[in-house]
Amino acid sequence: MKTFKNMIRLCVLGTFVIFLACDNGSKFKATDADTVEDTDTDDSGDDDIDLTNTDLDILLVIDDSGSMYKDNEKLAGYLGDLADEMSLEGIDWQMCVTTTDVSYYEGRTILWKSNNNSNIVNASSNIPRVFNKTIEWIGHGWSDDEQGIKAMNLAINEPDNSNCFRDGASLAVILISDEDERSVGGKQSLSSVQYKKLNNRNSPSVFMDSVFSKFGGSKRVAVHSIVVDDSACRKAQDAEGSPSFIGLKYMELSELSGGSVMSICDDDYLIDLNIYGDL
Numbered sequence: 001m002k003t004f005k006n007m008i009r010l011c012v013l014g015t016f017v018i019f020l021a022c023d024n025g026s027k028f029k030a031t032d033a034d035t036v037e038d039t040d041t042d043d044s045g046d047d048d049i050d051l052t053n054t055d056l057d058i059l060l061v062i063d064d065s066g067s068m069y070k071d072n073e074k075l076a077g078y079l080g081d082l083a084d085e086m087s088l089e090g091i092d093w094q095m096c097v098t099t100t101d102v103s104y105y106e107g108r109t110i111l112w113k114s115n116n117n118s119n120i121v122n123a124s125s126n127i128p129r130v131f132n133k134t135i136e137w138i139g140h141g142w143s144d145d146e147q148g149i150k151a152m153n154l155a156i157n158e159p160d161n162s163n164c165f166r167d168g169a170s171l172a173v174i175l176i177s178d179e180d181e182r183s184v185g186g187k188q189s190l191s192s193v194q195y196k197k198l199n200n201r202n203s204p205s206v207f208m209d210s211v212f213s214k215f216g217g218s219k220r221v222a223v224h225s226i227v228v229d230d231s232a233c234r235k236a237q238d239a240e241g242s243p244s245f246i247g248l249k250y251m252e253l254s255e256l257s258g259g260s261v262m263s264i265c266d267d268d269y270l271i272d273l274n275i276y277g278d279l
Contacts, residue, residue: 055169056086056275058095059109059155061148062138063177065100067242069140071264075176075226076135078270080128086275087123094122096164097134098155100177101143107154109161113137120163144194147182148175149253150201152223156214171211171219172275176226178237178264181249190245204253222259222276225250226269233265 060079062072079095086093096109096119109119113133114126121130152173155161165171184190186198200206211221227247228234237244254261262269 053168053170054091055166056091056093057165057169057171058093058275059152059164059171059173060095060097061100061151061155061173061175062097062135063100063146063148063175063179064138064140064142065144065146065179066141067178067237067240067244068176070240071176071178071226072135072138072140073132076131077128078268079131082270082273082275083123083127083131092169094120094164094166096120096155096161097138098151099138099142100146100148100151100175102147102150102154103143103145105151107151107156107158107161109155109158109164110134110138119161145182145196146177146179147202148177148250149181149204149207150199153201153207153210156210165215165219168218170276171215171221173221173223173259174226174273175223175250176264177247177250178228178242178244180227180245180247184245185247185249191243194243194245202249204249204256207253208256220276221257222274223250223253223257224259224262224273224275225254226262226264227251228265229261229263233263236265 062068062075064072083093083095097112098105098107098109111117111119112121112125112130113136115121115130115134121127152175156165179194181202182196182198183194184196186195186202188195207223208221211219215221225247227250228237228244229246229251231246234244234246251261253259260273262273
């Protein structure tokens with residue numbers, strides 16, 4: 001089985017970032033367009049985005065409910081590989097982390113462990129130790145009311161998180177969960193037991209509006225979802241002992257923002273990650 005390091009490449013080509021996947025160890029396939037001749041589109045705010053800037057802020061949103069410990073442990077290892085690749089490509093990255101538990105953290109970012117009590121980790125940190133120790137500290141078995149989108153909304157507007165979002169930097173949000181927003185994405189028909197009503201801050205479109213309201217049209221944002229993406233994955237997750245739900249709201253937000261959707265059931269789920277998102 002190919003390792004993550006062998007399969008993911010982030011390349012800067014002029015002002016456009018292309019994600020490449022390794023094929024049989026020697027060839028590369030572009031998963032987006034090979035070249036971009038004209039980046040002047042009609043998308044709102046695009047004219048204000050500096051595509052030559054390789055500064056990248058990452059917000060990690062982790063589901064810390066009871067069923068997620070194994071998946072989060074796996075994520076910690078893959079994030080180390082992603083950090084190595086970004087540094088090798090000359091990307092000036094930094095990462096902050098919060099959880100889907102908005103009743104406790106309220107979108108506030110967590111201090112990374114073994115990292116001088118900082119809420120930011122970057123290339124100068126002891127990456128493997130910091131990721132592993134922090135994921136271990138976050139733990140599991142906390143709130144089963146997963147509100148990843150609301151956590152993002154709260155995080156970008158929390159004054160104590162201001163150092164997580166640099167002027168001019170692109171923003172990538174990486175979310176991992178084995179359920180939808182508020183477990184069933186506001187669909188009572190999926191589970192009357194786990195159903196909870198959604199509010200505005202649970203809405204994908206409201207989050208995108210909040211980003212524009214907070215940062216204007218100058219910040220490029222992509223939300224990447226590591227979720228249960230189909231019924232086969234849901235059955236596999238359910239077999240581990242806890243009910244799961246397809247992450248439809250998270251997938252919707254990824255589509256709205258040009259981000260990636262990755263299956264939590266994949267062995268190497270960051271293979272398909274285009275960290276900057278689609279133009």
